[in-house]
Every structure is written in C-alpha cells, then in structure tokens.
Amino acid sequence: MLEPFLRANFSRLHRLYDRFPAPARTLLTSARGWSLTRLRYTAATFAFLDQLRSHEAWSPAEVAVFQLRALQESVKHARETADYYAGYPRFQIRSFDDLRRFPILHREALRQQRDQFLSRATPPHARIVAGTTGTTGGNVKVAYTEELARENWAFLLRQWAWAGIPPLQPRVTLFGARIVPPSRVKPPYWTFNLPERQILLSIFHLSEKTAADYLGLLRRQQGAILEGFPSVLSILADFVRSRGETIPMRVVFTSGEPLYPEAREKIGAAFQSSVFDSYGMTEYCGLIQQCERGEMHLAPEYGFLEILDEGGEPVQGEDEGYFVWTGFLNRAMPLIRYRIGDRGKWKLEGPCACGRAFPRVIPTITRESEILRCSDGRIFSPRALNQFLKQSASLRFCQFIHDQSEHLVVRAVAGAQSAPEVMRIRADLQRLLGSSMRVTAEMASEPVSLPGGKIPLIINRISP
Secondary structure, eight states, rough: HHHHHHHHTHHHHHHHHHHSSHHHHHHHHHHHHHHHHHHHHHHHHHHHHHHHHHHHTTHHHHHHHHHHHHEEEEEEHHHHOOOTTTSSSOOOOOOOGGGGGGEEEEHHHHHGGGGGGTTTOOOOOOOOEEOOTTTTTTTTTEEEEEHHHHHHHHHHHHHHEEEEETTTEEEESSOOOOOOTOOOOSSSOOOEEEEGGGEOOOSSBBTTTTTTHHHHHHHEEEEESSOOOOOHHHHHHHHHTTTTTOOOSSEEESSSSOOOHHHHHHHHHTTSSSSEEEOOTTOOOOEEOOOTOOOOOTTTTTEEEEETTTOOOOOOOOEEEEHHHHHHETTTTTOOSSEOOOOOOEEOOSTTTTOSSOOOOEEEEOOOOOOOEEEBBBBOOOOHHHHHGOSSSOOOEEEEEETTTTTTEEEEEEOOOHHHHHHHHHHHHHHHHHHOOOOEEEEEEOOOOTTTSSOOEEEEEEEO
C-alpha cells in the first residue's frame, strides 16, 4: 500500500524531493501518479460509477428510501465497531426524525477523542490518515481506506460526466500540493503527472513577477480542464483580465472553499468556460456537487444532511442553518450527526431542470478570508496558508494576521502542548515568505470572529 507509506513519510520525502531538478521531480510526481491511477481507475471504481449514474433516474421517494436504509446501516456499524458510540441509545431508526434522538457531534470532540471514533472493523494497516483544518484552523486527523478513496473518485467522475468530460482528460491543477521548492525564483513553477495527463501548478509562487510564466503555460494548455481552489483561480483570472485577454479552457472545476458569484463570473470570463463547483470535506461524510444547470445537489449516496438552527432544530423552509452530517461511506471512522461548522440552506422551489431528484443545497458560509499580499509582490490565497496547519494536532484555532506591510502574525488558540506546533508553523511560514516578511507568533484565548460568526483564516489590517 504505497499511498499510506507516502502519507506517513511525507515530510522526510518532501525534503528529498525539493533537492531534485525539475525532470527528476516530474519522474517522482509521475511515479506517485501511477500509484494513484492504479487506485482510482479500477474495475471496482467504474462499477461503482455505473451505479451512481443509474441513481440519477431516482424519484424523490427512491432517494428517501435509500437514505433511510443507509442511515440504519451506518448507525448500526458505528454502534458495533467504534468505542465512542458504545453508549448511544439502542433503538431502531424507522424515520429520519429518529436520528435526532442522538446527540450532535461537535468538531472539538472529534479532535480531542479521535481514536474513539476509529472502527475496529478496519485494521490499523488498512487506514489512511489525513489532516483537515476545516473552517476553524484547528486540525483534525481523519482515517479512511483505499476503498473509500476509489468511491470518492467515482463521485468526481460522475460530476465530470455531468460536464461532458470522460475520465483521464488533460487537466491543469492548482490545489495545495507543494510541488516545487518554496525558494524557487524562476520557472518552472509546475511539474507533470504523466499517467493522469495532469500538470500541477504551485499555488505558493503567484505574483505579478511570475504571472507571465503561469499565463504562458495556460496558453499552451488551452482547451484542457482547469481545476483548483476558487481563491487561487481568482488570482489567475485577475492576471488574465488585467492583460485584456482570455485563455479558453474546456471546463473549470472548483472545490475546497467557497465560490462566490463575483469569483465565479471572473473565472468564467477569464477562461471562457463553465464553472462547476463542489463542496466536500476530508472527513468524507458529505458531498454537494454542481450539475450542468448550475444547481448544487446533495449526493444522497454519500451522507445524510441536516440543516439545523442554533437550538439544534431543523430550519424552516429555506432559512440558513448549520450543516450536520451523518456519513455513509467512511467505515474506518463513522461520524453520526457531525456539525462541521459550515452553514447553508435548502433550495426547495420546483425540480431542477437537469431532471435529477437529488436535494438541492446552497452552502452559504464556510471559511471566509482575505488574500495575503506580500511587499515583494507575491500573492497567497487562504488555501496556500491553510496547508501549513494540516500537520498540527493540538491547536483549536489558528489564524494569520497581516498587521504591517512586512509583518505577519500566526495567532493560535491552543489546546494542550501547542507551543511547539505554533513555532513550527511560524518557522515553516518564515521559510516560505523569506526575507520579505517577518513572521511572529502569539497565543490567544479566542479566535478573531467577524459579524455572523465567521472565523477568517487571513485577516488584513493594513491599508491597500
């Protein structure tokens, strides 16, 4: 199982990777790509994808029948295999309302008691562990399996099919992987995953100085798929638009953070293509994907969603509330009524023009943040800085405050034994930002919140 080994030894292997020249990095990236391709593009993946495609003909009643049965099976599995649920009430779930007899699970409980959620049915050697910082900046370690990774890929391929895209098409990717050394000051700021026909671009080297290099590569890849974090693609779109041009791409897929209307319009105009958004999480307990008609649909096979008010009651109509998820697929770490911290609302008016009866959801608040603009011209999206938090384990919250043109504060709300982690984050950021910025750290009792309860990752306190 190569993928668990790579994740377990990521830091050590990355230091070696950074020392290699660009051709060798492409070789290593392609070697991992070959491993991922063998995991993702299997007969089991495509059989599951065929099932998912057949579900698109379900009626609302068939969706409800499936979800109730999946709820019953998921709760039964959690009770029987995970210590955290050993004391949960023993009763048969006969309706969706019965689920409300269970308590709401908050993120802090998962963070502090993570091992109690691990299923005994999944042996330790079969678990893959990943970190997620969610909406708060506090890290949670999540376990899943290769089987779930394949199933999750099948959901991605289903959305590709909605966009008219078959598997293994050329794509340009801007997510959080650090694929070239932070200190690099000349191109290439990218590497190649040859088995998946993928070019991975660094999100840590964006600036007006490097814009021409990035746009030159995109021009050479016109007509490919473009995918990435909305904030990163917005930066690229600004580079394109400021030069009075467009770079047509086949389609754009966004995920990982909110896609707001202004950003959607900007990205679509710059790249002359439709933008397909999706909402998911590393905990693998829920998924919302945009269809070809522009509507965000709950994936009913992935998890059950409740939208609750502050009192824990279901919202009325299309009122906004908190997302509370019960996952169906992650058998390694079952989560029942998990309040992840994000918010949204149902869209109830009429059926979707795409013809699918999957419920429609509008995610309204996840993490909102500003962009970090360094004095040397480099530009960092929230997701770029978010990557530095994924290895932390004890922080409850962590934010980055830009209070002077050449000064950034790592502001952490600590749990137990957090000081070494805060200093590691500060040191890693200092290495990335170099001499153009001075990075310091401070501890706090509570995070900085904006009106409406939003907890931004990056806070800008200097004038433009």
